[in-house]
Amino acid sequence: MPSCPKCDLPYEQGIYCGRCGARLPHIGKTVRPTTKKSNPVENQSNNTAEEEPPQPPSHTRQLDSQNSSPSSHPVSDEISVFNAQVKKNPSSPEVYFQLAEALLRAGKAEKALSTFRAVKALSPEDPQVFRLGAKIYEVLGRSEDAIKAVNKVLSLDPHDLETALHSAKLLREAGMRQQSLEQLQTLRSRADEKPEVLLRLAELELSLDDPAAAQQDLWAYRKAAGETREMSLLLGKAMLAQNFNDGAVKHYQDALNLFPNDPDLGIGLGKAFLGLNERGKAVLEFERALIDRPDNLEILLEMGKLYNDMGMDEKGDEMFERIRRQTVRDGDIFLRMADYFLSRNWTQRALEDLERARAIGPHNPDIIKALGTVFETRGAPEKALLEYESYLEGMPRTIWALQGIVRCACKNEDFPRVAKAQKVLIEAGQNHPDAWCDYAEILIRLGDFEAAEKAFEQASRLDPTCVRAYQAPELIRIEKARAEGEKLFQKAKEAISKKFFLSAIEKLDRALDLVPREISWLALLAEVNIKIGSLSRASELLSKVRAARPQEYWAGFQLARIYEFEEKSQLAIELLASLLKDHPTDIEANLAILRLKRGQIKGERFERESLSNLIRLIHAELAELRKKSPIPLLIEAYANFIFGAGTKFQPETMKRAEQLFEEILAHFENSPWAHRGLALVYRVLGEEKKAVHHLEEWVKLSSDPQALFALARLHENFQSFTEARKCYSSLKNLFPDNGHYRRKIVEMLAKESEGSGKNELMDFLATCQERVVKEKSRPWFFYEMAWAQTMVARRSPQRDEWSKRALLTWHKGNALPEPPMWLRWGLLEAQLEFLKGPERLRTLNQNIKACEKIVREHPDVAWAHTFMGICHLGFEDLAQTDQAVKYLETGAFLDPQSAEIALLLGKTYRQLGKTVRVDAIRHHMLLLEPELMNKL
Numbered sequence: 001m002p003s004c005p006k007c008d009l010p011y012e013q014g015i016y017c018g019r020c021g022a023r024l025p026h027i028g029k030t031v032r033p034t035t036k037k038s039n040p041v042e043n044q045s046n047n048t049a050e051e052e053p054p055q056p057p058s059h060t061r062q063l064d065s066q067n068s069s070p071s072s073h074p075v076s077d078e079i080s081v082f083n084a085q086v087k088k089n090p091s092s093p094e095v096y097f098q099l100a101e102a103l104l105r106a107g108k109a110e111k112a113l114s115t116f117r118a119v120k121a122l123s124p125e126d127p128q129v130f131r132l133g134a135k136i137y138e139v140l141g142r143s144e145d146a147i148k149a150v151n152k153v154l155s156l157d158p159h160d161l162e163t164a165l166h167s168a169k170l171l172r173e174a175g176m177r178q179q180s181l182e183q184l185q186t187l188r189s190r191a192d193e194k195p196e197v198l199l200r201l202a203e204l205e206l207s208l209d210d211p212a213a214a215q216q217d218l219w220a221y222r223k224a225a226g227e228t229r230e231m232s233l234l235l236g237k238a239m240l241a242q243n244f245n246d247g248a249v250k251h252y253q254d255a256l257n258l259f260p261n262d263p264d265l266g267i268g269l270g271k272a273f274l275g276l277n278e279r280g281k282a283v284l285e286f287e288r289a290l291i292d293r294p295d296n297l298e299i300l301l302e303m304g305k306l307y308n309d310m311g312m313d314e315k316g317d318e319m320f321e322r323i324r325r326q327t328v329r330d331g332d333i334f335l336r337m338a339d340y341f342l343s344r345n346w347t348q349r350a351l352e353d354l355e356r357a358r359a360i361g362p363h364n365p366d367i368i369k370a371l372g373t374v375f376e377t378r379g380a381p382e383k384a385l386l387e388y389e390s391y392l393e394g395m396p397r398t399i400w401a402l403q404g405i406v407r408c409a410c411k412n413e414d415f416p417r418v419a420k421a422q423k424v425l426i427e428a429g430q431n432h433p434d435a436w437c438d439y440a441e442i443l444i445r446l447g448d449f450e451a452a453e454k455a456f457e458q459a460s461r462l463d464p465t466c467v468r469a470y471q472a473p474e475l476i477r478i479e480k481a482r483a484e485g486e487k488l489f490q491k492a493k494e495a496i497s498k499k500f501f502l503s504a505i506e507k508l509d510r511a512l513d514l515v516p517r518e519i520s521w522l523a524l525l526a527e528v529n530i531k532i533g534s535l536s537r538a539s540e541l542l543s544k545v546r547a548a549r550p551q552e553y554w555a556g557f558q559l560a561r562i563y564e565f566e567e568k569s570q571l572a573i574e575l576l577a578s579l580l581k582d583h584p585t586d587i588e589a590n591l592a593i594l595r596l597k598r599g600q601i602k603g604e605r606f607e608r609e610s611l612s613n614l615i616r617l618i619h620a621e622l623a624e625l626r627k628k629s630p631i632p633l634l635i636e637a638y639a640n641f642i643f644g645a646g647t648k649f650q651p652e653t654m655k656r657a658e659q660l661f662e663e664i665l666a667h668f669e670n671s672p673w674a675h676r677g678l679a680l681v682y683r684v685l686g687e688e689k690k691a692v693h694h695l696e697e698w699v700k701l702s703s704d705p706q707a708l709f710a711l712a713r714l715h716e717n718f719q720s721f722t723e724a725r726k727c728y729s730s731l732k733n734l735f736p737d738n739g740h741y742r743r744k745i746v747e748m749l750a751k752e753s754e755g756s757g758k759n760e761l762m763d764f765l766a767t768c769q770e771r772v773v774k775e776k777s778r779p780w781f782f783y784e785m786a787w788a789q790t791m792v793a794r795r796s797p798q799r800d801e802w803s804k805r806a807l808l809t810w811h812k813g814n815a816l817p818e819p820p821m822w823l824r825w826g827l828l829e830a831q832l833e834f835l836k837g838p839e840r841l842r843t844l845n846q847n848i849k850a851c852e853k854i855v856r857e858h859p860d861v862a863w864a865h866t867f868m869g870i871c872h873l874g875f876e877d878l879a880q881t882d883q884a885v886k887y888l889e890t891g892a893f894l895d896p897q898s899a900e901i902a903l904l905l906g907k908t909y910r911q912l913g914k915t916v917r918v919d920a921i922r923h924h925m926l927l928l929e930p931e932l933m934n935k936l
Helices: 075-088 093-105 109-122 127-139 143-156 161-173 177-185 196-207 211-225 229-241 245-258 263-275 279-292 297-309 313-324 332-343 347-360 365-377 381-394 399-411 415-427 433-445 449-462 472-497 501-514 519-531 535-548 553-565 569-582 587-599 608-621 631-644 650-667 672-685 688-701 705-717 721-734 739-754 760-774 779-795 799-815 821-834 837-857 862-873 878-894 899-912 915-926 930-935
Strands: none
Touching: 075 093, 093 109, 093 127, 109 127, 127 143, 127 161, 143 161, 161 177, 161 196, 177 196, 196 211, 196 229, 211 229, 229 245, 229 263, 245 263, 263 279, 263 297, 279 297, 297 313, 297 332, 313 332, 332 347, 332 365, 347 365, 365 381, 365 399, 381 399, 399 415, 415 433, 433 449, 433 472, 449 472, 472 501, 472 519, 501 519, 519 535, 519 553, 535 553, 535 878, 553 569, 553 587, 553 878, 569 587, 587 631, 587 915, 608 631, 631 650, 631 672, 631 915, 650 672, 672 688, 672 705, 672 930, 688 705, 705 721, 705 739, 721 739, 739 760, 739 779, 739 821, 760 779, 779 799, 779 821, 799 821, 821 837, 821 862, 837 862, 862 878, 862 899, 878 899, 899 915, 899 930, 915 930
16 A cells, blocks of 8 residues: 655545645555655745655755764764764754754653753744754643744744644644634635645534534545545544434444554444444444554543443443553543543542643633533532633633633622623623623622613613513612611621620611511521520511421521420420431430420329330431441430439439440440430439549530539539539639629538638638728629628628628629629629518619619520519519519520529429429429439
8 A cells, every 4th residue: 555755644545645735646656755854944935735855955054863863873872973063063053953853852851952942042033943842842741832832933934834733733732722723724725735724623623512614624625635544533523423323334334444444433433333322333343443552542431431331330440540541642531531420420530530631731621611510510619710710811701611600609699709700791792681680680689779770771672571671670679678688687797796686686677677588687586586585586586487497407496495485395396306307316406305205294104114115216216326326325325314213213214324324435435425414313323423423524525614514513512512612713714704603612612611610711701801902993802702791691690790791892892883793683682681671672673673774785694584583583472473483484595504593493483383394394404403303
C-alpha cells in the first residue's frame, strides 16, 4: 500500500493526505519518503499543498539539526558535539537551537527549555525559535506557555498555516474550544490549500455539540481529499451524535472495508451497536479493538461503562483504573468518565475525575460546568459559586455560569449577588419576560421597589399577556409589607439579645400583623413567650408553627411541656410519642413520656405486668438501636426506676435499673445519663456515697453547671454541709451575680455551726462586717451580711435584736444605687419571717409592687416569678394562694431543674387540695431529688 511522501500515512485512494494535507501521487507511481530541509531562521513562505523541493542551506546559519550531524550518530553524541560548539561559539543562535532540539529528542525537556531561553535571547524575532519553544512547552505540559509561543510565531509570520493549525489544537486541548473554533474559522478560506482545516473544524464542532455543522465540513473534506481514515472516524461520530445509529453501523462497516482491522473504527462500530442496544455485538467489537490497542482510552472508557451497566462492577472499575494510570493530555476522557459517574449518582468518583480533568484542561467550560453541578448536587453551593465566578473572569457573559450563580446564590440567600447575575444574564441575551420578572422579584427581596416596577414594566412590554407582570402591584404590596416586617423582625432579635423581651414581643406582633403567616417570625415569638413563661400565648403560637412544620422537634417538645402544665397530659403523651418516631434517641423526650405515663397511674396502683408490657414496647420501638447505641438500655433502666420507685416492687425494679445502668457503663463510653440514673437509684436506696460518686462522674463528663448544682443539693439533703458549701462556692465563682448560691453558702455555714463547737457563722458575719465598713458601695457584701444576720436571728435567743439588725442591713443594701434583685427578695423573706400584724401587710403590698416591677424587667428569670408567688402566699389567703400558684407554675416551667421551686409549688397544690398535680410534682421530683418526695 502506498504512503504519503511527507508523513508516511498509508492510503488507498484520494488526492490529498488525510493527516498533513499534502498532495498524493497517483497510485501507479513509486513513492519514496523525502526529507524536507528548511532554514528556520528566515520566515517561511506560505505552505502549499504541493510538495516543495528541498531548500538549499542558508549561507548565514543552519538551524536544522538533521543537516548538521549524521543521523547515524546517537543523540547523546550529538549533545556532546553541540555542547562543545556552544563553548567555542557562545554567541551563535544556530548552535543553541541545534542543542535544544537534540535535548528534546533525548527526552531532556527541562534542559531543552533552558537552552531555548538562551537562543530566544540571542534571536528574539525568529519564528522557528518559537516553534521549537512551543514543542518544548507542549512536552512539559505547559499548555498556556505553548499557546503564547505559537501566538508569537503567528505574530511574526501571520501566513504560517501549520502553526495556525497547531495553535487551534493547543487551544482545544487547553479547554478553550471557542477560541480554537474562532482560530480555525479564519483558516476556512485556505481549506483548498490544506483540507486538514476542514477536519479540524469538524473535530471542534463535534466537541461543541454541533454535529450537523461537522457533517457538512466532513462532506466538503471528502470531496477535496477523498476517503481517509480520520474523516471516516469523525463522520461516524457525527452520525452517533445525531442518533443516526443505523447509518453509523453501515458507515463504520464500509469504512472497515477500506481500512481493515482499524481499532478506532471498531470502537465506533461498537458504539453504534450500543446505540441500537445490541450489547453482545458491541462487546465483541470493543474486545477486538482492545487486542490491537490495549491502552486505547476510548476503548477502556466504553468497556468500563458497559461492564458497569451489565453489573460487572469489578471489571468496569479495572478499565477505569487503567485509564487513570496512563499519561493523558486531553482532559475530555476524564470529563466523560465523570459524566458517566454523575449519571449513576456517584458524585465522589465524579469529583475526583473532574479534578484530574481540570488539571489537564483548566479552561474547559464543560469541566467547570460539571464541577459546579457536582458541588451543587453534594450540597456545597459555596464551592460551586467559586467555580462559576472563576470561569466568568475569563468569559464574563457565559449563560450557564451565570445561571449557576443565580441557583447557588439563591440557596445561600445572597440576593445582591443573584440580582447582579440576573442583570448580566439579561444583557447577555436572555432578554425575555420571565428573565425580567425573575430580576424584578429579586429586586423586591432587596427592597428596591422602584427598580422592580421598571423591570415588571419591561416584561409587560415584551409580552403584553405576561401574568407575572400584571400581578406585580399586589406582589410589591405584599413584599413591601414583608420588608417592613423584616426590619421589625431584626429589631426584635436585637431586643432579645439585650433581654428586652416585652419590646421584642411588641415588634414581632407588629411584624405578624403585616405578614401573618411568616413561620420563622411565629417561631421566634413563641420562643420569646416561652422564655418569659407566657404559656397560653406560647401554646397558641406553637400550634401554628407545628401545623406548618410538623417535623420540627423544638416546637413539638415545648408544646408538650405546656400541655403538661395545662393539665392536658394525654395530649402531651400523644405529641411526645409522635416526636419520638422521628427522634427516637432523644432522652429528655423519652423521660418526659415515661413520667407522664407514670402520672396516669393513681397512687401505688401499679402491677408488675404493666411494667413488663411497657418494656416490651420499648424493645420493639428501639430494636434497630439496641446493638449500636445505649439508648434502649437507658430508657429501660429509667422505666424501671420511674415506675418502681415508691411501690411494693421497688427493691426488684431498683436492682434491675442498677444492673442496666452498670451494663451501659461497661459496654459503652462513659454516659452522663447512666451516671445520673445510678445516682438517682442510690438516692432512693439511701446510699449516699455511691450516689455522690456517680454525680461526681457526671460533673467530670459534663460542662453543664446543673451537674455541679445537683451534687451540691445531694450533699445538702444528706447533711454533708461542708461539701455542699464547697460546691456552692464553685458555682458562686462561676456565676457571681447569682444570689441563690451566695445565700446557700451562708445557710451551709449556719448548719455547720449547729453541729460543731466552732461557730463559723459568727466568724463569717464578722468578716462581712469588716468588708461592709471598708467598701460601703458593694451590694453583695450587704447581701451576705444580711443573710448571715438572718440566720443568726433564726437560731439566737436574742431573736428580736438580731432580726432588727438583719432588717436594717437589708434596707441599707436596697438603698444602694441599682441594687441586685436578690436584695429585694431577701428583704421580702426577712419581712415575712420577722414582721407581724399591720406592718407585715403594709410591707407585703410594697413588696408586691417591687416584685411586679422586677417581673416586668426580668420576665425570663424563674426566681422573679417564684418570689412573686411567695409574696402572694404571704397574705395567707385562699384567693391570693390561687394567684401565687400561677406565678409558681411559671417559675417551675422556666427552671424545670429546680427542685426547690417544684417543692414549693407541690406544697401550694397540697394547700389547694390538687392531689393530681401534687402527684405530678412528686414524679417530677423523682428525677431531680427523690429523697425530698416524702416532703410532699
